Amino acid sequence: MSTRETSVAGQFYPSNPDEIQSMLEHYNQILDEHLKENDGVLQLKPRAVIVPHAGYVYSGFTANIALRLLANSDIKRVVIIGPSHRVYLKGTSISEFDTYQTPLGALLIDKPLVADLKERFDIGFVPEAHHEHSTEVQIPFVKTYTPDVSVVELVYGDESAERLSEVIEYLLDDPETAVVISTDLSHYYDIKKANTLDTICLDAVQTLNDTELHQGCEACGKIGLEAMLISAKKNGLRSILLDYRTSADASGDESQVVGYMSAAFVE
Template identity: 65%
Template sequence: MTIRKAAVAGQFYPGSAEEIKAMLSHFNKVLEEHVQRPELLQTKTRAVIVPHAGYIYSGFTANVAHRLLGNSGVKRVAVIGPSHRVYLAGTSVSDYDLYETPLGDIPVDRVLAQELMGKFALGFVPEAHHEHSTEVQMPFIKTYLPEARVVELVYGDESPGNLAPVIEWLLKDPDTGVVISTDLSHYYDIEKAKALDSICLDAVSKLDPRELQRGCEACGKIGVEAMLIAAKNLGLEPVLLDYRTSADASGDTSQVVGYMSAAFV
């Protein structure tokens, strides 16, 4: 039995189940106290965009989306994120049996993984899967969809036009959810960051992939563009959930990273 061992537990997110549960409980308490539209928390969605920084910076933003994804009750989740560590041509599908998290192992949907490989000619590049952009999503999935299986897709030098049909095919199954992982701009001052990030936010809110090319600097822009294409083709509507920067946690406005979450309904 092959296990995708947790690579960034204790770094990007807590290494113990108790700490993760406490952190997510805190996020939900703050969310429930400050949400402007309480009915939003009842939203059911099977497709979300989430950030992937350390939980102290972007965990609140990601948690909102994962909580809504949990409302859907899907049986499997495809987590799609960019490769940060290794060069990768195309997209790799994880072909493990289990995905390790501090909250317990998550079974990998091997049947779905094999279907993706066969239908879309995707491979399995093991070294590409020591990837934080996808791993940080797994404790959220284990929390909000404890019975779900997962499939991890990591892309590198890929075309949104190639990835969009994969997302569409996944979402045509009512028991499947999709998580698109991305952060926004990196290491600009707060004013510049917000200006660049507003381009990304506008593109998502308008379902306009072309808008992304006007200055959006999301590290997972390929996945976001593919999601927008798929959402348009499937008749889904975007809902922006949260936007903030690392300055909200650190107080440092000189070099910030931007984070957003969105749902498609």
């Protein structure tokens, strides 16, 4: 069997499973202390989520809120979609490995769905693209909260939001499939400028206004973000903003920050 090995374990997140579990337990302790049951947030059953992809020290808390919610739904597979940071990519690549390794154990890759998407949407496989951190950092969360699901990894480069939205719409036709969209927000502005730019992204997500993204949103995964908003509107989903923060919340440095958000799309 072929395996999608970890590429950034020990860098973006711990390579030690106990350390991963300790971090997630810490995030959840904070969540449980600050969110009451009657708030309804922890009972959401998202069809799709948006999550960041920095190191866990910076964006793990934000990602955890959204990915934890996947456990509320009766899903059998999770499709993770993220932008390519390491190689130039024309279009989208889909992982053809048999399993996806994590420090917590492996997850099966949904080979029937991979074959279906490859044929239906003419998606190729570029092995070099699948050392991508924007997708990989989500997998330990998926393994923790939905350990029995299969996964599919899609990494896009020079792709159109319209074409990617067709893939997402097809995936959402199956109620047992959840979609994870990976993106960070603005990069390396001071905190005031970052908040201004990120607010454009946040407003677009909350109103499902994909055209607003082109009015100053600087998300690195803007193509995936736009595709998700297009798909959400067509599928009658509503969006709920779960968290927004910047790297300054962890580092204390407000001179150059990166923005992070998480959101859920529910019926």
